[in-house]
Amino acid sequence: MSASPPSTLPAHLRPVSVEIPATWTPEQALAVFELLDEIRDKIWARYGVRLQDLLQEQQTSCAGDHGNDITTSPDQLDF
Numbered sequence: 001m002s003a004s005p006p007s008t009l010p011a012h013l014r015p016v017s018v019e020i021p022a023t024w025t026p027e028q029a030l031a032v033f034e035l036l037d038e039i040r041d042k043i044w045a046r047y048g049v050r051l052q053d054l055l056q057e058q059q060t061s062c063a064g065d066h067g068n069d070i071t072t073s074p075d076q077l078d079f
Contacts, residue, residue: 024032044051
């Protein structure tokens, strides 16, 4: 097995891979899940309005991209 070549992207732009151990107990998995849920809630409390604006902007942009595609039906759009 050969290692992949080093990325030419700067470190802050490289994708991050998160490994989930297969050895976690259900209790450990639940603890991590609850922590992530709490972090999500705190981010939403602090940035909620700005996140909503950004999500709306992205959806509008995506819908605009599909607006010129005559073959796209409404059930093919991502919402």
